[in-house]
Amino acid sequence: MEIFLYILFGFISGVIGGMGMGGGTLLTPLLSFTRLPQRAVQAVNLVSFLPMCATALIFHARHGLVEKAHILWIVLPAVAFAAVGAWVAVGASDGVLRCIYALFLLGVGMWQLVRVLSADSEKKEAVRPR
Amino acid sequence: MRLTAKDKWILTIFSAAAGFVNGFLGGGGGVIVVALLLAVMKLHQKSAQATALLAVLPLSAVSAAVYIVKGSVQWAPALWTTLGVVAGGILGALLLDKLKGNVVKLIYALVLIAGGIKMLL
Numbered sequence: 001m002e003i004f005l006y007i008l009f010g011f012i013s014g015v016i017g018g019m020g021m022g023g024g025t026l027l028t029p030l031l032s033f034t035r036l037p038q039r040a041v042q043a044v045n046l047v048s049f050l051p052m053c054a055t056a057l058i059f060h061a062r063h064g065l066v067e068k069a070h071i072l073w074i075v076l077p078a079v080a081f082a083a084v085g086a087w088v089a090v091g092a093s094d095g096v097l098r099c100i101y102a103l104f105l106l107g108v109g110m111w112q113l114v115r116v117l118s119a120d121s122e123k124k125e126a127v128r129p130r
Numbered sequence: 131m132r133l134t135a136k137d138k139w140i141l142t143i144f145s146a147a148a149g150f151v152n153g154f155l156g157g158g159g160g161v162i163v164v165a166l167l168l169a170v171m172k173l174h175q176k177s178a179q180a181t182a183l184l185a186v187l188p189l190s191a192v193s194a195a196v197y198i199v200k201g202s203v204q205w206a207p208a209l210w211t212t213l214g215v216v217a218g219g220i221l222g223a224l225l226l227d228k229l230k231g232n233v234v235k236l237i238y239a240l241v242l243i244a245g246g247i248k249m250l251l
Contacts, residue, residue: 006210014218019226021179021238022164023215024157024190029245036207042156043203046194048212049157052219053187059223060180067173067181070133073141074163074185078149082189085153086196092154101155102249108161109242116235 005034010048017049018056024049025108028101038094038101137170145185152186153193160186176226 009030017023024045031041060066089097133141144166152159163185167178197203 002207003210006207007214010211010214010216011218012214014215014220015222015225016218016234016238017215018219018222018224019179019234021235022158022161023219023222024152024186025161026238026241026245027211027215028155028157029242029249031207031211032245032249034207036204039197039202040204040207043194043197044208044211045156046190046197047203047208048215049190050187050194051212052215053183053190055216056219056223057180057183057187059220060183060226063180065177065180065226066184067167067171067177068184069131070141070171071181071185073133073138074145074148074166075188077142077146078152078159078163078185078189079192081146081149082153082159082193083149083196085150085155086193087153089154089156090197090200090202097155098249101158102246104151104155104158105242105246105249108158109239109246112235112239112242116232116239120232 002034006031009033014052017052018059022108023052025105029105032098038098039090039092042089042097042101131172133170140170141166149189152189153196156193156197157190159189179226 009027013023013027013030016026027045028041031044036044057066144162148159148162151162160182163182164178167173167181168175173181
């Protein structure tokens with residue numbers, strides 16, 4: 001049963017991740033329904049994300065959706081601080097990680113919700129007859 | 131496009147934040163990177179989402195390496211999850227070019243909020 005859940009949760013977040021919408025963000029709360037402790041969940045999330053990301057990138061590059069200009073301005077600082085973040089995380093308690101992740105999810109979820117709803121209302125505004 | 135000095139500062143600071151979040155929480159940096167690509171580099175939504183993967187791949191690799199070295203990875207769950215993620219990832223990549231997006235985004239937002247509440251309880 002547990003194996004089925006890993007595959008199912010992986011698949012759902014893979015679909016979202018393949019669309020570049022943050023599948024990793026989704027996989028963590030889904031995996032919290034399994035028996036894995038928080039730090040192991042985060043580690044599984046990272047490890048499983050790598051091959052998916054590489055595969056999805058090939059598809060997107062073929063469709064001309066990947067913009068490489070200036071990308072190093074993002075990659076270099078991000079990589080440096082990713083190592084710092086991971087280093088801090090492996091020393092933190094599961095409870096702290098879980099709580100911070102939950103707050104992060106709520107923040108991102110609310111932000112996404114506001115964006116979707118405001119885009120919807122802008123669309124309605126645009127088609128309204130004058 | 132040309133980046134101004136201010137753009138470069140914004141990219142550097144927020145990318146560092148995205149990297150830290152991704153390493154500390156094991157994910158989530160992509161959301162910040164997408165926002166940066168939309169706001170600073172003025173990419174279209176689909177292009178921003180695709181390009182974010184290019185930025186997030188190396189920082190996830192570095193974060194994963196730290197978790198692996200520190201022995202935090204449980205390999206059997208990682209293997210099964212990866213299987214699902216790769217299959218879903220291929221489908222998601224194919225769908226990005228076809229979906230309108232707003233319904234998916236709405237469901238995604240609600241799932242994130244529900245997940246956050248569940249994790250707090």
